[in-house]
Amino acid sequence: MQIRLLSVPLRLRHQSMEHDADLLRELALVRVSADQPEESSVPARLLQIAQEVRDDYGSVGAEPDARMDAAFARGVEHLDVTYTVPADILPFIRRVRQALVDAEEFCRSGNYLLTLAATPDVAAYREWVLDEFERQLTGGSPAPWRRADRAGSTASG
DSSP: OEEEEEEEEEEEEEHHHHHHHHHHHHHOOOOTTTTTTTGGGGGHHHHHHHHHHHHHHHHHHHHHHHHHHHHHTOOOOOEEEEEETTTHHHOHHHHHHOOOOOOOOOHHHSSSSSSOOOOOHHHHHHHHHHHHHHHHHOOOOOOOOHHHHHHSSOOOO
């Protein structure tokens, strides 16, 4: 299946990727509390999903990610990209969504991490990407990024 992301905001994508890298790096260092089985902890689940993305779906994003990275380096603000994904990826997308919700709550708790929760713009960007995958995997049409619709901003992007 093909998933089209229209008018991807490359600066927000970059900020999201930086936040994700910081969070994953810190989660890898977190010691899971003794009263929580490791496999059910937020850090363990998020790290497992990150591993699945690398191992099982890394090739899916290689070409579009390279295009977005190159465009961002050239100063391009928005770019349309197409991902070719397996038709059975929807359950994984839903697991990613839940893991990110849990990770945000974990960050907000302030008990274990120095990494803060994502900014509203970055959170809106992530939600839009997941919404697009889910909508298109269930037969819907692509919808372009619109900042005003996503992050409560009055500027359209």
